[in-house]
Amino acid sequence: MYTDKVIDQFQNPRNVGELADADGVGEVGSPACGDIMKMFLKIENDVIVDVKFKTFGCGAAVATSSIATEMIMGKTLEEAEKLTNSMVVDELGGLPQEKVHCSVLAEQAIKAAIKDYRSKEVK
Amino acid sequence: MQRRYFDYAATTPIDKRVLEVMIPQIENNFGNPSSVYSFGREARKSIDESRDTVARVLNAEPKEIFFTSGGTEADNWAIIGTAFANKNKGNHIITTSIEHHAVLHTCKYLEKHGFEVSYLPVDEYGMVDPEDVRNSIKESTILITVMYANNEIGTIQPIKKIGEIARENDVYFHTDAVQAFGSIEIDVKDLNVDMMSISGHKIYGPKGIGALYIRKGVKIDNLIHGGGQERKKRAGTENTPAIVGFAKACELVTENLKESAEKAIELRDYMIKNILENIDEVRLNGHPTERLPGNVNVSIRYIEGESILLSLDLIGIAASSGSACTSGALDPSHVLLAIGLSHEIAHGSLRFSIGKDTTREEVDFVLEKLPAIIQRLRDMSPLYNS
Ligand SMILES: Cc1ncc(COP(=O)(O)O)c(C=O)c1O
Ligand code: FES
Numbered sequence: 001m002y003t004d005k006v007i008d009q010f011q012n013p014r015n016v017g018e019l020a021d022a023d024g025v026g027e028v029g030s031p032a033c034g035d036i037m038k039m040f041l042k043i044e045n046d047v048i049v050d051v052k053f054k055t056f057g058c059g060a061a062v063a064t065s066s067i068a069t070e071m072i073m074g075k076t077l078e079e080a081e082k083l084t085n086s087m088v089v090d091e092l093g094g095l096p097q098e099k100v101h102c103s104v105l106a107e108q109a110i111k112a113a114i115k116d117y118r119s120k121e122v123k
Numbered sequence: 124m125q126r127r128y129f130d131y132a133a134t135t136p137i138d139k140r141v142l143e144v145m146i147p148q149i150e151n152n153f154g155n156p157s158s159v160y161s162f163g164r165e166a167r168k169s170i171d172e173s174r175d176t177v178a179r180v181l182n183a184e185p186k187e188i189f190f191t192s193g194g195t196e197a198d199n200w201a202i203i204g205t206a207f208a209n210k211n212k213g214n215h216i217i218t219t220s221i222e223h224h225a226v227l228h229t230c231k232y233l234e235k236h237g238f239e240v241s242y243l244p245v246d247e248y249g250m251v252d253p254e255d256v257r258n259s260i261k262e263s264t265i266l267i268t269v270m271y272a273n274n275e276i277g278t279i280q281p282i283k284k285i286g287e288i289a290r291e292n293d294v295y296f297h298t299d300a301v302q303a304f305g306s307i308e309i310d311v312k313d314l315n316v317d318m319m320s321i322s323g324h325k326i327y328g329p330k331g332i333g334a335l336y337i338r339k340g341v342k343i344d345n346l347i348h349g350g351g352q353e354r355k356k357r358a359g360t361e362n363t364p365a366i367v368g369f370a371k372a373c374e375l376v377t378e379n380l381k382e383s384a385e386k387a388i389e390l391r392d393y394m395i396k397n398i399l400e401n402i403d404e405v406r407l408n409g410h411p412t413e414r415l416p417g418n419v420n421v422s423i424r425y426i427e428g429e430s431i432l433l434s435l436d437l438i439g440i441a442a443s444s445g446s447a448c449t450s451g452a453l454d455p456s457h458v459l460l461a462i463g464l465s466h467e468i469a470h471g472s473l474r475f476s477i478g479k480d481t482t483r484e485e486v487d488f489v490l491e492k493l494p495a496i497i498q499r500l501r502d503m504s505p506l507y508n509s
Contacts, residue, residue, distance in 0.1 A: 002433075007433075007437070010430070010433060011437065013503065016502070016503050027505065033447035033448050033453040033454075034447055034455075034466045034467070034470060035427065035447075035448065035470075036505050036506065037505070038505040054503055054504060054505035055503055055504070055505070056425065056426065056427055056470075056504045056505055056506050057427050057430065057448065058427055058429035058430055058433075058446075058448035058449075059429055059430050059433040061427075061430075061448075062430060062503060098451055098453075101453075102448075
């Protein structure tokens, strides 16, 4: 049911972990199944210079968070904010219908981390 | 890659000896059992003999055995059939919160049609208190349905005791023995049951076949309407090969019951002990001793079941989970919630079910690989602090 790309991202997830000196942290939970995703961003001059994630969830949740970190690494905040869950799903070569909601977590976690960064910046 | 199957509670591979008796039935015994000529009579004979076999292993009369399309139909029939046939006496049904969906969803359906259903709670081990059953019986109670053994956590219910209470109160008693049959010795007379569901594919027989035992004298409506098959109680041309295979499976599984249960219990307890000792923050779900011989169900904290299953599958191990992410409905298993687990703990549930072909080598392989899989996922989990 999962594409090879999903399996690869699940088996060899990129950028797993935490960033102790993160500039923005976003944590979101899925109301659908109770899963949790956490994103850590290191930001310099509005560019994402490092990103790490942690996920408590299914295979699709791990794979989407992993590939999403790859997709935003080195991008400006403006570009990263434009990342949608369907872009993540496409990049993975598709997800089973009942797993699409997991990809929403990745999108939301990134947005939450950027928001967190911005809210600190204002202060 | 060598694959290792640990999901016998989901379904079982067909026993070769079952297959052997089915093939000639498929090849040659194609007659319609209702036909008068020899083709039909030969098929009829096969079905009659099969019914005798199933009756014998359950200590029932042949005319108390009705073949169905499986456990689901047997459950539906027992519940809907007795509810409608006895609605002049009352509209109340007693069941438990941990039944298989074949029972639960049938009860929900009846609630939409004017029946009242009590869903009894279970304790932390998944055990129903017979006194709760007794106290729930009222004037309008027409049926009690309690599963013999739970498919997820393996807990075996005090069926005989509940049967006694049902008898004393003159209420019909049905048990879903789909999981228990083949693992536990069953004698319907001794058990005080009025109806009992069993299924072929859990006992190394074919899928899509099962039976409902209906004690002589039980008032029950038909569920499937049509021709006069199964003594006018269950319409539809009989699936002769499946019935013959099912009967053979019933016979074989009963013959070997003691031995295979002992072997399964040994592997089960070995597996449970090893997992609990070698992995932190793991709990056993279900009763420690009153459980199906082949059932191992644990909750592994901080991680999610589907990702464990996927990791296991990548090394050829087939298991199952009650996590929300595996359910399709995105709710954790109702059984795990009923025994009091939080959503988070239910999320990390993992079931290994052992069968007659499971070897010590296979169990050792799982035990060797599992800790690293769990550690890898925990290291990815925001809930886990190493
Ligand atoms: C306890 C229980 N009841 C009923 C069923 C349904 O049986 P079947 O698959 O034969 O319809 C199952 C199997 O999934 C079961 O485990
Ligand atoms: S995270 Fe629960 S289904 Fe994907």
